[in-house]
Amino acid sequence: MILIDDSSAVNTIVPSNLITKLKILGLNTSLFNVFSVLPSEVDMSSPLMYGTPSSRVEGTPRSGVGGTPARQRPDLGSIRKAPQVDLHSEPPSADGAVASEQALGQKLVIWGTDVNVGTCKEKFQRFLQRFIDPTSNEDENAGLDLNEPLYMQKLEEISVVGEPVLNVNCSHVQSFDADLYRQLISYPQEVIPTFDMAVNELFFERFPDSILEHQIQVRPYNALKTRNMRSLNPEDIDQMITISGMVIRTSQLIPEMQEAFFQCQVCAFSTCVEVDRGRIAEPAVCRNCNTTHSLALIHNRSAFSDKQMIKVQESPDDMPAGQTPHTTIVYAHNDLVDKVQPGDRINITGIYRAVPMRENPRQSNVKSVYKTHIDVIHFRKTDEKRLHGLDEDSDQKLFTEERVQILKELASKPDVYDRLSSALAPSIYEHEDIKKGILLQLFGGTRKDFSQTGRGNFRAEVNILLCGDPGTSKSQLLQYVFNLVPRGQYTSGKGSSAVGLTAYVMKDPETKQLVLQTGALVLSDNGICCIDEFDKMSDSTRSVLHEVMEQQTLSIAKAGIICQLNARTSVLAAANPVESQWNPKKTTIENIQLPHTLLSRFDLIFLMLDPQDEAYDRRLAHHLVALYYQSEEQIEEEFLDMAVLKDYIAYARTYINPRLNEEASQALIEAYVDMRKIGSGRGMVSAYPRQLESLIRLAEAHAKVRFSDKVETIDVEEAKRLHREALKQSATDPRTGFVDISIITTGMSATARKRKEEVAQALKKMIQSKGKTPAMKYQQLFDDLRGQSEAAITKDMFEEALRALADEDYLTVTGKTVRLL
């Protein structure tokens, strides 16, 4: 461990080898306010240098455009030494003859394009100096003054940090100068070097004293040309494109020769040859001594650049159903090498290239196929933003005007809530309240951030548990939800382990690196995790859900990796009763045998039972028969509904953030107080703050359904109703018939608790009555108690009573004997 005192480091020259060391350690050397000096720049005779930085900068040739070495940009390919041609001198031009002398300079364009270097440079400099985006909400721009020219601030940042890369958002360029944007997209190979020139001139004019490792490189991103790998076509060749996808493979580093160094074996004359279109033309004759075939390649003195092949597969969301995903080969160069790992979801901006298959000199026939790849200019990890807590759906899902109009129209209908809930899983009959609950779950509450006050995020996701008889289409409902939401995961409790749910560390077979593989819960961040057969899950697996379902994070400490991942997922679980059939004489807890700590984390617990009533049967039969012979058109209609529903949910989740208004908060308070009152009459707690939070979430979700920015009283009413319905089903004490929230919060009803105490007391009394016996037989005691008590006492009850007494430190149980203390 190296401890460096910041204050002492300021204004001190840190030896260059230390800086490299620090870099290796991942520390940012810019913190030290000193100039990082590359090892190659260091005077070999004195590894340590003394003096103040300013004195060193003065007079060194390192500052200014001329001083900073330009770095080759293999991402743009060999910069074609394309001649600039004068448009007007070309024969087809009509007014070529009248071109005046001074106009000539401006009409000069790069061959094959309409790019004029001078104008292009000027335009881009103007863009850098003037572009202001007051509405920017990108996380890169955090901490920048939005009312100042954005990119000038970024240049300033470069001068401080010393990382000579300027990322430029293409949509900014487009809004500033559409023509410049068009040129950038169509001729990136020519325009980007021009941009480089422009930005370096500007930078060294502003910050003449800055020293950079190499000249600033412009990296445009977010070109709107292409979004989807599938839509790439021959027209995109040599253009700048942006596609999204997932990295599936990365190659090892490939050193690519940029400049070959040849030396004559006869006269030791040396010459350099640059790479031209991926090839090096070996000079056949030595220019000095005219010997043929005497030149040999000297590897050590040739220049190489780093290159990496990356395979990208289109993301599953972009794919049409029934087809396999496409893959594309991507080349990363220089510092972009090793920036991405397999499994990362990334947006790539780059130049699309097609290379003819290499001609075999011995064959006159060649395959008429091109190899295509993308030279990367800019990577952007799409899931990286999650770390900043931003909703990434916002820029992924774009809605057309008409679509928004349709959705808004739907939202303005008074019965939108019922409409949507009936559109949900139409093949499943009735269970209206359950569908409504799931609908609210799909919308979710409003995300609130209390991290300022130290409480962290409040859970906005609604968790739902369905329990009931087998064969009541619980799984079908889960499958439906899983298919509906873009970020859904479906697991079965039987088949998943804690590892599969959370995350595991895996050694990548290729790179030998430890890689964190995420499981279902993390993958469904911002989505819904459907867990079937919840009751079959092992205890250890279930225990990981505790954290996820309240804190919405997942802590991992495995194989040296300690981290906390976001898992803001809603859980939709289904559980079967232990005794295959639901026993109405037992409480929910007893029926499904789940720990109450977990159950209390569900906002809504529904029972799916067979209602056994004639009218219901008739409707059910009608529904099922209709299901089997409905015509194609009707089915088509419903499919439309599903698409609309999907968009509706996505839109509401992204754009609607309802807040409580005064009346609604009043109503919520009343509702909570009422709930507490019910219990206080019977001397028990009937509501906890958790229930209040659930109510708030549900009310917010209902407001989202209405596309309303305010949570109003009707939302609270519906939330109350749904919550009550769910409670009525799941928290009714079968012994008394009352709704008793403590069944869910503490695992047993108040009456049951009372009974337990009674049994314990009876047992204690019995033991005391026996006089001074230090040890008793377990079975003997049980039989005695059974004989004494009028009510039937089960073994479970007996054991519970023993445990209760053990807790009082009255006795201990060891094996089959009971000892008094």
Add this chain to the structure above:
Amino acid sequence: MRMWFVCRFCCPAAQSNSNPEWEAKVLEYFKGQLREKESHSWVPSLNDVPLHYLKPNSLVKFRCLVQDMFDPEFYMGVYETVDPSTKANVLRCGKYKDVTECGVDLNSRNTVTAERQTFYCVPIPGESPWAKEISFLSARVVPSTSYVPSRQKRSYEEDDDDMDTQPQKQREPHTVMMGGGGEHPHGNGDSKRQETEAPSSQTTAPSDCSSHLDLNFPLPGERGPACLVKVYEGLDSFKLNDTLEIYGILSVNPVLTVIVYPHRDPSLLLLNPTESMETPEEQRAHDPPASLVPRLHMLYARPLQHNNPLLPSAPTEDQSAFVSSFLVEMASVRAELLAYLTHVLLGDGLAAEYLLLHLISNVYTRRDVLPLGKFTLNLSGCPLNSYTERLYQIVQQLVPCSYRLSMSLHTMNSMRLVPKKDYVANRLVSGALQLARNTSLFLDETQLEQGQLDSSGVRNITALGNLISWQKVDYDFSYHQMEFPCNINVLVTSEGRSLLPSDCQVPLQPQVTPPNMEEYLTTIHMAQFTSQINKFRVYLSLARTLDYSISDEVTKAVEDDFVDMRKDDPQSVTAEDLHRMLVVARLLSLSLGQTTLSRDGWMRAKHIDMLRRSRTEQQKSLNGNEP
């Protein structure tokens, strides 16, 4: 043969004038020609004719399943080259071709880049031998005209002939009894050659190549040619696992074979980074030797509704006439088939009825996630000792596509059922569940013994469960899974109740106990005339394609019935039971050729379901008494 000339002259003529309309015209022409009656039978099929009999660059057809879709590729649609005879620059067309002619001027401004996609196609997995045979015999092409067999090949064949006499004899009766189909005088001899050729090419291939080439067939032990199909038009209309009949131009240019050097010169790699971006595995998968995996440039593809060669394949007037003529016979054929199946199922008429319904079941639509029309049958109480195997052979004789998966512990643990993406070779490695629609999957649970399933075994069982419940298979793309809907008839035979879910369980109650099971079944099987079997085959394929509806009146009756049934005992009939009974009613009506549900049909469905249930309950109580 007319077609070959058409093909050869059409393309160069069109190239000379670079009119883009010609492409559309070519397609129109071919589609028009192929629409003509019986014209498609003039085109030789890759399924029937060994590759080396076919002329390169001729029109061929291929009946196949799209096993994998490779990435789109860009090719030179038009390129400029120097004509060797005239020394003039000419434009050539690169469409429908793999290889360019002469030297290509890569910097020419006239080059047009176009896009195409490659599909990896395999013969329909599990295609029954009878289907192959009949479709082969109905072809009217004399493939041998284009081929002079070499001396060496001949000797191979003779060797194989001697070894293969046994299966040849078994096949003999059918071919003879085919009668109507065997119009071709050379039919018999050619069939011999075709059958023996495939294995010989398979066995010689590995000895030729140092590395064994995996043709990636979904089912183990499959044979036949795999094909790389280049698709030019309508890329979005094709889906994975589609069954197609592809008409296209065959290309077997040896240039296509990329020689993979096992120890490539590292300096070569350094200087040619473009070459190194493909791993050897990938090259092997994407550019296999053309002699083993020919290229086919698609002109036109017809999606196949079924692969039963006895039925007219195209939905034309032809077919509707065929259907209506057959509908009359339907009831009688059904009775015969039922009798036959009853014999096969040892005299159990109810089980035979259910088996018949199962064989014509079909997922006709999906409501959100729920597949409708599936009817997975669990035949429990099957006698052991190769009964199930014989049963499968009989099913195989009836359906055009089938596969028997013997669910032994070893196969469940070791076999790959779910296709998996291999990112190193960049291809979808097939699994046994990558099947064409309406394939009969025969799961033989009687082979399962006690023991431990490992993780892959559990995954396989889960995959089978998903297939049965949702009619979908989740393909493994290692970073995520992708769901592919399917339509597979699953029949589970087991001793007790199957561990897999099923729509309906029928315990087999044998009425007869033949002392020698093998002999018994063989005699039943042999007693059927081929013409009779062919009728059954047509019947089964046809019944599943019929439309079906329920009138409002019957709907009402069904509802009333359901309410009544529930009134007595709500536990006795659940929504699930109603689901099943509706499917049974549907299949029962269709099996009789009725396209609407009648009251009688409903009552019958209820009746047989009740019989079945009482039998299961009886079984349950029997088992309950056992210790």
